[in-house]
Amino acid sequence: MIRKDPAVNVLGEPLVGCSADPVTGFFRDGHCNTCAEDAGSHTVCAIMTAEFLAYSAYVGNDLSTPRPEFRFPGLKPGDRWCLCAARFLQAHDEGCAPDVALDATHVRALEIVPMDVLKSHAA
Numbered sequence: 012m013i014r015k016d017p018a019v020n021v022l023g024e025p026l027v028g029c030s031a032d033p034v035t036g037f038f039r040d041g042h043c044n045t046c047a048e049d050a051g052s053h054t055v056c057a058i059m060t061a062e063f064l065a066y067s068a069y070v071g072n073d074l075s076t077p078r079p080e081f082r083f084p085g086l087k088p089g090d091r092w093c094l095c096a097a098r099f100l101q102a103h104d105e106g107c108a109p110d111v112a113l114d115a116t117h118v119r120a121l122e123i124v125p126m127d128v129l130k131s132h133a134a
Contacts, residue, residue, distance in 0.1 A: 015044045019118045021129060029056035029115040030091040033084050043093040043117045051095040052123055056115035058134055059090045063109040066102055091115070096123035103128055110134040 015038065018026040031041040037053040038044050045054050057063070064075050064086060074092070077085035086092055091112060100123055102108040111132045120129065 013046050013048055015046050016117070016119060018042065018044055020114050021116050021118050021121055021126060022113055023118070024114065026117055027112075027114045029093050029112065033086065033090060033092070035091065035093045037093065043115060043120075045117050045119050052097065052119060053093040054096050054117035054120035055094045055099040055124065055129070056112040057092055057094040057099060057109040058112065059086050059088050059092060060107075060109045061088045062107045063102055064088065066105065066107045067098065070098075070101070072098065096120045100124045100128065103132065108132050 020026045026042055028041045029035050029043050034041055036042050036044055037049040043054045043056050045052060067074050074086045077083060099108055111129055111134060113129060113133050
């Protein structure tokens with residue numbers, strides 16, 4: 012059985028929801044919960060921008076195209092999504108990181124993304 016890590020955000024408070032429409036998260040529970048099996052660390056609650064979506068597609072992860080077979084509607088600017096922490100940091104390094112909802116970003120994101128970087132993109 013997969014066990015979720017404690018639902019704590021980067022502020023040390025209870026993790027709040029990231030998005031129920033579209034439903035996001037490693038567990039597809041609307042939260043950026045994580046666990047040992049979440050190899051991608053889907054822990055950063057990011058607010059999509061056109062620039063970031065284009066960047067993500069460019070580096071091989073098209074988040075805009077609907078994939079009905081996976082019940083994935085495709086993302087558009089303004090959608091919130093539990094993003095892989097390493098992809099967020101990569102986008103930050105390239106100058107196109109989206110804004111972040113700190114209260115919905117899991118504390119485990121700090122294993123990959125420094126807090127000052129997250130704060131610099133706080134919504």
